[in-house]
Amino acid sequence: MVDSNKKEEIGMSFMVKTVTRLTAVVILLFGIYIVLHGHISPGGGFAGGLIIALSFVQVMIAFGKDIALRKLSEAKAAVLESVGGLLFLTIAALGFLGGHFLINFFASKGRPFTLFSAGTIPFYNIAIAIKVAVGLFSIFIVLVILKRAKKEE
Amino acid sequence: MLELQLLLxxxxxxxxxxxxxxxxxxxxxxxxxxxxxxxxxxxxxKAPDLAITQLVAEILCLIILIRATLKQDLPLVRDGRWFFNTFSTLCFIVIFLIFVFLALKEISVFGNPEMKIAKEILTGSLDKTGATNFITSVILDFRAYDTLGEATILFAAVIGVAAVMRKIGRNKPRA
Amino acid sequence: MSVYFLCLVLFSIGLYCVLRRRNIIKIIIGISIMEYAVNLFFILIGYRWHGRAPLLSQNQEVLRMVDPIPQELILISIVIGLSVLALLVAIAIKIFDKYNTFDITKIRKLKG
Structure with missing residues (x-):
């Protein structure tokens, strides 16, 4: 009886799991909103990336390591972090089309106060958000996994 | 001004x-x-971007620190040179604050910064970049090299944590 | 002027914590306090009386805004500070695994 209870209860209690199931997706969507609207409202790649990382960390704390790693595994995290960095560098190198490195090379910047404006800045925001979110999440994975490995020994 | 002093x-x-x-x-x-x-x-x-980022970073910082401090505590030890060490540290801090007080006279007065570069950014940024959030337009257009450096530092920190936390010599026989 | 001075008093509390405490976690806390004080000092330098946040709104003419450049620097600095703190915590955990203590004086004695 005790053993079967123990097997079910990985992570925190039932109540925390239910609330996490309701709020984690909302927090993730809020992070994506802040990233995409970074050039017309407060926020941007750094704040949005931190919020996205926090939603994954919440899932990991509430449900335990395995379920969180099923959503975003270590190998996928390593690939995504490289993708974020390379995306930034690629957009920066595309600036040679307009003259030099890291230039905002779009000819027309679009109408202000709309989502599709400001040239390359939204793409930079997305790259930075991927980089920050996956970087902090992988730091957290590494800090948690070692504790688990030490317990098993 | 008063609310800022109370907050401090x-x-x-x-x-x-x-x-x-x-x-x-x-x-x-x-x-x-x-x-x-x-x-x-x-x-x-008047820095809403920073307020959002600081709030979220603070929560992550608390989670990481609490994960580290679930170990034992240390009692406060008073060994032989405790008074000497504390006294010298306090002397150092008082000297530091005196020099700070002298140096603060040279800085511009609170509330009236010299905005030589910022004036150009505030007036011409909308035509040049099209972004209405000026912090984003500075961070990703005028001074984008800073962001590139930040990405490098973040990558180095991830690699550093992974290198510090890895298990060394797991299969090695103990000497 | 007094605001600057109070901010640097906060910095010196962190400095005292780093210099005088023997627990590694306390030292990390002191480093964090120093970092917060420096962040606040940068933003205080860029503040302008009755200034607005550096955001444009739809039908706005007035352009009296605070300085955006220190805010940009600190926005990067917060994320860097978080990752550096994670690195410090990782080193502290590793030291605890090896020496079974957080006390820096005992770690020095166990050298070699």
């Missing part, structure tokens, strides 16, 4: 609690209080 006094008292508290958990939570006070200060000083 609140942060200073929380910092003193964080330094002097006996057990680690209350110390870490007092550090969180300092961070939340900093977030309120950013809001008062």
């Amino acid at each position: 006094l609140f942060m200073i008292s929380a910092a003193i609690i964080a330094v002097e508290a006996k057990d680690m958990i209350s110390s870490v939570i007092a550090l969180g209080t300092v961070g939340i006070g900093l977030c309120l200060g950013f809001l008062l000083l």
Whole structure:
């Protein structure tokens, strides 16, 4: 009886799991909103990336390591972090089309106060958000996994 | 101005609690209080982007620190040179504050910064970049090299944590 | 002026914590307090009386805004500070695994 209870209860209690199931997706969507609207409202790649990382960390704390790693595994995290960095560098190198490195090379910047404006800045925001979110999440994975490995020994 | 001074006094008292508290958990939570006070200060000083980022970073910082402090505490030890060490440290800090007081006379007065570069950014940024959030337009257009450097530092920190935490010599026979 | 001075008093509390405490976690807390004080000092330098946040709104003419450049620097500095703190915590955990203590004086004695 005790053993079967123990097997079910990985992570925190039932109540925390239910609330996490309701709020984690909302927090993730809020992070994506802040990233995409970074050039017309407060926020941007750094704040949005931190919020996205926090939603994954919440899932990991509430449900335990395995379920969180099923959503975003270590190998996928390593690939995504490289993708974020390379995306930034690629957009920066595309600036040679307009003259030099890291230039905002779009000819027309679009109408202000709309989502599709400001040239390359939204793409930079997305790259930075991927980089920050996956970087902090992988730091957290590494800090948690070692504790688990030490317990098993 | 007055609310800013009150907020700073609140942060200073929380910092003193964080330094002097006996057990680690209350110390870490007092550090969180300092961070939340900093977030309120950013809001008062008209920096909403920073307030969002600081709030979220503070929560992650608390999670990481609490994960580290679930070990034992250390009692406060008073060995032979305790008074000498504390006295010399306090002397050093007082000298530091005196020099700070002298140096602050040379800085521009609070509330009237010299905005030579910022004036050009504030007037011409909308035509040049099209972004209406000026911080984003500075961070990703005028000074994008800073962001590139930040990405490098973040990558180095991830690699550093992974290298420090890896298990060395797991299969090696013990000498 | 008094605001600057109070901010640097906060910095010196962190400095005292780093210099005088023997627990590694306390030292990390002191480093965090120093970092917060420096962040706040940068934003205080860029503040302008009755200034607005550096955001444009739809039908706005007035352009009296605070300085955006220190805010940009600190926005990067917060994320860097978080990752550096994670690195410090990782080193502290590793030291605890090896020496079974957080006391820096005992770690020095166990050298070699």
